[in-house]
Amino acid sequence: MSPRPTIVDVAERSGASKSTVSYVIRGGAHVSPDLRRRVLAAVEELGYRPNGLARQLVLRRTSTIGVVVGDLANPFYGELVKRLERHAHEAGYATSVSNTDGHPEREAARVEALLEQRVAGIVMLQFGGDREILDEVIADGTPVAVVSSTEPRVDSVGVDERVGLALAVRHLAGLGHERIAYVTSPLVEERTNTIRYESFARACRETGCVETPLDEATAVAAANDILAIELVDRLEHAGRRVPADVSVVGFDGIAVGGLARIGLTTVAQPHEELASAGIRLLLDRVAGGLEGPPRRILLEPRLLVRATTARKER
Amino acid sequence: MSPRPTIVDVAERSGASKSTVSYVIRGGAHVSPDLRRRVLAAVEELGYRPNGLARQLVLRRTSTIGVVVGDLANPFYGELVKRLERHAHEAGYATSVSNTDGHPEREAARVEALLEQRVAGIVMLQFGGDREILDEVIADGTPVAVVSSTEPRVDSVGVDERVGLALAVRHLAGLGHERIAYVTSPLVEERTNTIRYESFARACRETGCVETPLDEATAVAAANDILAIELVDRLEHAGRRVPADVSVVGFDGIAVGGLARIGLTTVAQPHEELASAGIRLLLDRVAGGLEGPPRRILLEPRLLVRATTARKER
DNA sequence: GTGAAAGCGCTAACAT
DNA sequence: ATGTTAGCGCTTTCAC
Numbered sequence: 001m002s003p004r005p006t007i008v009d010v011a012e013r014s015g016a017s018k019s020t021v022s023y024v025i026r027g028g029a030h031v032s033p034d035l036r037r038r039v040l041a042a043v044e045e046l047g048y049r050p051n052g053l054a055r056q057l058v059l060r061r062t063s064t065i066g067v068v069v070g071d072l073a074n075p076f077y078g079e080l081v082k083r084l085e086r087h088a089h090e091a092g093y094a095t096s097v098s099n100t101d102g103h104p105e106r107e108a109a110r111v112e113a114l115l116e117q118r119v120a121g122i123v124m125l126q127f128g129g130d131r132e133i134l135d136e137v138i139a140d141g142t143p144v145a146v147v148s149s150t151e152p153r154v155d156s157v158g159v160d161e162r163v164g165l166a167l168a169v170r171h172l173a174g175l176g177h178e179r180i181a182y183v184t185s186p187l188v189e190e191r192t193n194t195i196r197y198e199s200f201a202r203a204c205r206e207t208g209c210v211e212t213p214l215d216e217a218t219a220v221a222a223a224n225d226i227l228a229i230e231l232v233d234r235l236e237h238a239g240r241r242v243p244a245d246v247s248v249v250g251f252d253g254i255a256v257g258g259l260a261r262i263g264l265t266t267v268a269q270p271h272e273e274l275a276s277a278g279i280r281l282l283l284d285r286v287a288g289g290l291e292g293p294p295r296r297i298l299l300e301p302r303l304l305v306r307a308t309t310a311r312k313e314r
Numbered sequence: 315m316s317p318r319p320t321i322v323d324v325a326e327r328s329g330a331s332k333s334t335v336s337y338v339i340r341g342g343a344h345v346s347p348d349l350r351r352r353v354l355a356a357v358e359e360l361g362y363r364p365n366g367l368a369r370q371l372v373l374r375r376t377s378t379i380g381v382v383v384g385d386l387a388n389p390f391y392g393e394l395v396k397r398l399e400r401h402a403h404e405a406g407y408a409t410s411v412s413n414t415d416g417h418p419e420r421e422a423a424r425v426e427a428l429l430e431q432r433v434a435g436i437v438m439l440q441f442g443g444d445r446e447i448l449d450e451v452i453a454d455g456t457p458v459a460v461v462s463s464t465e466p467r468v469d470s471v472g473v474d475e476r477v478g479l480a481l482a483v484r485h486l487a488g489l490g491h492e493r494i495a496y497v498t499s500p501l502v503e504e505r506t507n508t509i510r511y512e513s514f515a516r517a518c519r520e521t522g523c524v525e526t527p528l529d530e531a532t533a534v535a536a537a538n539d540i541l542a543i544e545l546v547d548r549l550e551h552a553g554r555r556v557p558a559d560v561s562v563v564g565f566d567g568i569a570v571g572g573l574a575r576i577g578l579t580t581v582a583q584p585h586e587e588l589a590s591a592g593i594r595l596l597l598d599r600v601a602g603g604l605e606g607p608p609r610r611i612l613l614e615p616r617l618l619v620r621a622t623t624a625r626k627e628r
Numbered sequence: 629g630t631g632a633a634a635g636c637g638c639t640a641a642c643a644t
Numbered sequence: 645a646t647g648t649t650a651g652c653g654c655t656t657t658c659a660c
Binding site for chain 1: 365408453455574
């Protein structure tokens with residue numbers, strides 16, 4: 001295979017200088033029509049493609065943003081990453097995606113790699129909350145935005161978890177439930193889990209409900225949809241019908257939850273707004289060189305009442 | 315913000331030369347313990363982090379591989395990308411993910427961007443099959459591997475679609491069904507769809523079944539799981555019970571299909587093997603500089619019989 | 629309008 | 645064992 005043509009090859013072939021070729025390629029206007037034509041022809045003939053690495057090196061800025069996600073196989077995050085990629089690309093940025101499965105050491109390794117690649121910025125989804133990693137990034141000066149999770153030290157956009165859980169619990173209480181369980185799993189990011197649980201507990205107190213172990217509850221709030229859907233499965237497997245014997249409400253609003261056979265009642269997060277706001281927060285810093293304290297955008301969650309919740313029997 | 319320290323800063327501070335610093339950082343062994351210590355100390359004190367861009371420029375190779383996917387929100391692809399990322403990272407490569415939503419123009423734009431970034435290689439999932447784009451990549455000389463789709467011009471790994479559909483149709487025929495429909499959607503990649511449909515038709519002939527419009531069929535094979543699951547929804551919404559009135563079988567083997575409430579009978583693709591083989595095919599070319607004709611790995615699909623298929627009534 | 633020259637931050641011979 | 649030198653492919657003053 002022949003070595004890739006460089007700007008020098010184009011220069012030689014078109015009889016122009018390196019700098020003129022560079023100028024033409026970037027769309028400069030002050031070139032004689034003839035030269036421009038020759039340069040473009042040479043580009044075409046040689047199959048020249050500018051080397052982005054070299055460009056970025058000399059420009060001292062890259063046009064890729066890193067996305068660090070816990071579990072891409074969870075449709076909620078798949079959906080989010082997809083939208084983030086779209087917004088980023090529209091703004092002229094590519095996205096480098098890393099999956100961490102929630103392991104702090106992987107998170108650290110991926111972030112370190114992104115920093116070495118000099119990414120323009122980093123979006124963290126379901127951030128594990130490891131202080132040290134964030135310290136690194138902050139010290140490095142690379143802009144970060146946390147999406148759909150909470151982190152006071154950097155820009156973030158998320159849903160009002162307190163409101164979300166209140167919505168869920170009040171819905172349950174309104175259906176006559178008094179004994180409610182909260183269910184989570186190790187896969188749920190710690191900080192997120194904490195705030196959801198606390199919001200749950202508070203909402204219970206406010207509505208006069210009481211938190212109960214799963215096996216004694218008539219209703220349950222799950223930390224997220226995937227968990228809720230699995231929970232429905234486990235409950236029915238154990239002979240407890242949903243929603244006849246026990247009501248279940250999830251959190252996130254993933255698409256499969258809306259299928260008739262699932263019909264998951266849930267607290268939905270606005271995917272699109274989460275993604276667009278996340279990219280905007282980040283690019284404000286990246287492109288605008290914005291300084292200043294962390295900003296936090298709080299979005300309103302929405303209760304989607306479907307078929308896994310029902311009035312308490314008897 | 316202060317400019318990032320470079321290797322020169324480390325050199326000055328430690329009293330070593332640029333090359334020695336570079337050598338130490340890359341783990342070279344032939345350095346006096348004292349100098350190494352001083353260099354490392356300087357790195358630490360300065361918070362020096364090597365510039366990957368510069369390194370890759372001079373080495374004339376990057377350590378990122380591009381992943382082009384149609385729809386990340388489809389859990390099948392989310393899962394696949396997640397695994398690809400893991401294998402790539404284990405081999406020392408980062409992944410740059412692009413979502414195309416099946417639009418040829420987006421596909422072209424993303425691929426072009428990857429080429430300019432001089433990615434080491436590209437993995438295409440659910441490749442739209444646009445000849446021109448592939449021509450570009452092939453002409454460019456960047457290695458490509460197509461995963462879970464067919465493409466004779468480059469390395470690829472996929473499941474034996476013919477076997478898969480035969481499995482599905484024979485299962486249906488074995489249950490007494492004779493009138494079977496094939497259902498697809500525009501979201502299914504064209505080439506994939508064609509081969510699935512043809513395999514379906516052939517299997518029908520072999521088993522003595524007849525292809526039938528959906529509304530007259532007692533069983534249906536869907537082009538993929540997401541479609542199958544939605545189809546079950548639509549059928550039941552229209553008053554046709556699954557599997558009592560109509561049996562449904564999908565293709566892919568996504569996790570949600572296994573939930574008790576869905577219980578989708580499907581032809582499962584081996585996610586993990588798809589991902590590991592895909593990365594291996596690619597890296598053989600990338601790292602090994604392997605030449606030669608396209609290789610094709612054909613994996614065996616597996617029929618997962620669950621609850622959306624049943625013996626034909628009466 | 630066009631070109632020459634000086635780097636961006638790094639690695640890799642080649643000396644010493 | 646360590647330093648010197650010459651680039652990697654590009655952009656960008658600054659002359660002409």
